[in-house]
Amino acid sequence: MINNLLPNVHWDNMWEATLETLYMSIAAVILTFVLGIILGLLLYLTDKGNLWQNKPIHAITAAVVNIFRSIPFIILIILLVPFTIFLVGTMLGPNAAIPALVIGAAPFYARMVEIGLREVDKGVIEAAQSMGASQWHIIFKVLLPESMPALISGITVTSIALVSYTAMAGVIGAGGLGDLAFREGYQRSNSDVTFVATVAILIIVFIMQWIGDWMTNKTDKR
Amino acid sequence: MITLKKLSKTFQTRTTSISAVDQANLEISQGEIFGIIGYSGAGKSTLIRMLNMLERPSSGEVILAGNNMASLRGKRLREARQEISMIFQHFNLLWSRTVAENIEFPLEIAKVPKADRQKRVKELVELVGLKGREDAYPSQLSGGQKQRVGIARALANKPKVLLCDEATSALDPKTTDSILELLTDINQKLGLTIVLITHEMHVIRKICHRVAVMEDGKIVEQGPVLDVFRTPEKKITKEFVKQVIEPEETMETIRELLGKDDGGTIVKLMFMGENAEQPVINELIRSYHVSVNILQGKVSKTRDGSYGTLFVQLEGNDDSVKEAIQYLKGQQVEAEVLEDDK
Numbered sequence: 357m358i359n360n361l362l363p364n365v366h367w368d369n370m371w372e373a374t375l376e377t378l379y380m381s382i383a384a385v386i387l388t389f390v391l392g393i394i395l396g397l398l399l400y401l402t403d404k405g406n407l408w409q410n411k412p413i414h415a416i417t418a419a420v421v422n423i424f425r426s427i428p429f430i431i432l433i434i435l436l437v438p439f440t441i442f443l444v445g446t447m448l449g450p451n452a453a454i455p456a457l458v459i460g461a462a463p464f465y466a467r468m469v470e471i472g473l474r475e476v477d478k479g480v481i482e483a484a485q486s487m488g489a490s491q492w493h494i495i496f497k498v499l500l501p502e503s504m505p506a507l508i509s510g511i512t513v514t515s516i517a518l519v520s521y522t523a524m525a526g527v528i529g530a531g532g533l534g535d536l537a538f539r540e541g542y543q544r545s546n547s548d549v550t551f552v553a554t555v556a557i558l559i560i561v562f563i564m565q566w567i568g569d570w571m572t573n574k575t576d577k578r
Numbered sequence: 579m580i581t582l583k584k585l586s587k588t589f590q591t592r593t594t595s596i597s598a599v600d601q602a603n604l605e606i607s608q609g610e611i612f613g614i615i616g617y618s619g620a621g622k623s624t625l626i627r628m629l630n631m632l633e634r635p636s637s638g639e640v641i642l643a644g645n646n647m648a649s650l651r652g653k654r655l656r657e658a659r660q661e662i663s664m665i666f667q668h669f670n671l672l673w674s675r676t677v678a679e680n681i682e683f684p685l686e687i688a689k690v691p692k693a694d695r696q697k698r699v700k701e702l703v704e705l706v707g708l709k710g711r712e713d714a715y716p717s718q719l720s721g722g723q724k725q726r727v728g729i730a731r732a733l734a735n736k737p738k739v740l741l742c743d744e745a746t747s748a749l750d751p752k753t754t755d756s757i758l759e760l761l762t763d764i765n766q767k768l769g770l771t772i773v774l775i776t777h778e779m780h781v782i783r784k785i786c787h788r789v790a791v792m793e794d795g796k797i798v799e800q801g802p803v804l805d806v807f808r809t810p811e812k813k814i815t816k817e818f819v820k821q822v823i824e825p826e827e828t829m830e831t832i833r834e835l836l837g838k839d840d841g842g843t844i845v846k847l848m849f850m851g852e853n854a855e856q857p858v859i860n861e862l863i864r865s866y867h868v869s870v871n872i873l874q875g876k877v878s879k880t881r882d883g884s885y886g887t888l889f890v891q892l893e894g895n896d897d898s899v900k901e902a903i904q905y906l907k908g909q910q911v912e913a914e915v916l917e918d919d920k
C-alpha cells in the first residue's frame with residue numbers, strides 16, 4: 357500500500373540517510389555545545405567588570421565570533437575545504453561535514469551562551485567569592501549551573517539550525533536526508549522521495565525541540 | 579578581632595571621583611555585635627565589603643583575625659575569606675540548588691569530604707530552623723526562610739566573623755525580628771563576631787552592643803548602643819535615635835500643642851530602666867501644684883538595659899510649673915523643656 361503511494365522510495369536508502377543526518381547533527385551538536393560554551397565563557401569573562409576583564413581578548417573573540425556568524429553556511433563549507441581535508445582527510449561522507457557545521461554553529465551559540473551568562477545574578481557570584489571560591493569554582497559551580505536553562509534552550513535552537521545545515525552539507529557529498537532529497541528527489545523528479553525526506557527531517561526537528569524543552573523545564577528551578 | 583585604620587575608598591568615574599569611605603577608624607572586639615548605621619549612599623556597603631576584600635581599599639588597613647587583609651592575594655585570600663562569612667539583603671542563593679545543596683556549597687569550596695558535608699548540613703538546617711525543607715528550592719521559600727538558608731550557608735565553615743549587609747531590609751517587621759533573634763542566638767552560642775549594617779535604628783537597638791554612625795563616608799559617632807541612645811551628639815545620630823523613641827504621630831501632636839497659647843509646658847523626660855520614671859511622676863503630682871498630663875511614653879529595650887522617654891504636659895500657674903521643672907531637673911531622669919521651634 358505504502359509502496360504504491362511512494363513508488364520511488366527505497367526505504368533502506370532513506371533509513372541510511374536518516375542515520376547519516378542524525379549522526380552529523382548529534383556529533384555537531386555535542387561539539388558545538390562544548391566549543392560554544394568555551395567561546396561564550398571567554399566573551400563573558402573578558403567583558404568589562406567581569407572576572408578576567410581584558411579588552412583586547414574580548415575584542416578579538418567578539419570579532420572572530422561575529423565574522424564566522426556572518427558568513428553564509430554554504431560559503432563557509434567551501435572556504436573550509438582545505439581545513440576539512442587536513443582534519444578529516446576527505447571531503448566525502450558525514451565526517452567531512454562536521455568541521456564546517458561546528459565552525460558555523462559555535463559562534464552563533466557562543467552569543468547565546470554569553471547572553472545566558474549575563475543573566476546570572478552578580479550578587480550570587482559575589483556570595484561565592486565571599487566564601488573563598490576560586491575562579492574554577494565560580495565557573496563550574498556558579499556560572500554554568502545557574503545559566504543551564506538558557507544554555508539548554510540555546511543549544512536546542514542551535515541544533516535545529518544544525519539539522520538544516522546538514523541538508524546543505526549534502527551538496528559537498530556529506531550524504532544525509534538533504535543530499536537524498538536533492539539527488540534522488542529533485543534531480544530525478546521523484547517528488548515522493550523529497551516528501552518522505554522532508555517528513556523525516558521534520559520528525560528529527562520535533563524530537564529535538566521536545567527533548568530541549570523538556571530539559572530546559574527540568575533544569576529551571578527559578 | 580577587627581581593626582580598621584584610616585580606611586578609605588575612592589571610586590573613580592569618568593567625570594568625578596567619589597569618596598565612598600573616608601578615613602574610617604574602627605575597633606571591633608571578639609564576640610561583639612557591632613552595628614553600622616547610615617543613610618543610603620553613606621558608604622556602609624563599601625565599608626563592609628572592604629572587610630573581606632570584595633572591594634579593595636584605596637588606602638588604609640584592615641586587620642581581621644590577625645590578617646592584614648589587603649596584603650593577601652590568591653589562595654591566601656581565599657583561605658582567609660573562609661573565616662569571614664557574609665549574608666546579603668537579597669540573600670544571593672543559588673536558585674539551581676536546593677536548601678541543603680546551597681548550605682553545602684561553601685563546604686564544597688573548602689574541600690570538605692562528602693560525608694562530613696552532609697553531617698554539617700544536617701546540623702545547620704536544624705540550627706536555623708529549616709528542618710523538613712532541605713529539598714526545597716529557594717524559589718519555594720519565603721524571604722525569611724531564604725535568609726535562614728543564607729545564614730546557615732554563612733555558618734557552614736565555622737567562620738570567626740559574620741558580615742551582614744542589610745540582612746533584614748527586604749523582610750517584614752515580624753520576619754526581621756525572627757532573623758535578629760537568630761543572629762543574637764548564634765552570637766551567644768558560637769561566640770561569633772557580627773558586623774551588621776543597616777539604615778534602621780531598631781535593628782541596632784535590638785541586637786547590637788556597639789554602633790557606629792556613618793555620614794558621607796565618614797564615621798561621625800560611635801559608642802555603646804545605650805550611650806548613643808541617651809546622649810546622641812551629632813544631628814544625624816539624633817535623627818536615627820528619634821526613629822525609635824519618638825513616633826511621628828506623637829511629634830505632630832506635640833508640635834500642635836506647642837503652637838497653642840494654652841498648651842501648657844511640655845517636658846520630655848529621659849530615663850534608664852523600665853520604671854525609673856514612676857516615683858518621679860508620683861512625687862511631681864503629690865508635691866507640686868501642677869496637673870500632669872502624659873502625652874506619650876515609650877520604653878526601648880537595648881541589649882544593655884532599657885531606655886525610656888516620656889512626654890508630659892504640665893499645667894498650672896507659672897511659678898508652680900517653674901518649681902516642678904526645677905524639681906525634675908534635680909532627679910535621676912533627664913528633663914528637657916520643649917519650645918515651639920516654628
Ligand SMILES: Nc1ncnc2c1ncn2[C@@H]1O[C@H](COP(=O)(O)OP(=O)(O)OP(=O)(O)O)[C@@H](O)[C@H]1O
Nearest residue numbers: 589596598616617618619620621622623624625777
Ligand atoms: N562601584 C562603584 N563605582 C562608583 N561609585 C560607587 C561604586 N560603589 C559605590 N559607589 C558610590 O559610593 C557611595 C557609597 O555607596 P555604598 O553602596 O557604600 O552606600 P550604602 O551606604 O551602602 O548605601 P545603601 O544604603 O543605599 O546601600 C555612593 O555614592 C555610591 O554611588
Ligand SMILES: [Mg+2]
Nearest residue numbers: 622623624744
Ligand atoms: Mg548598601
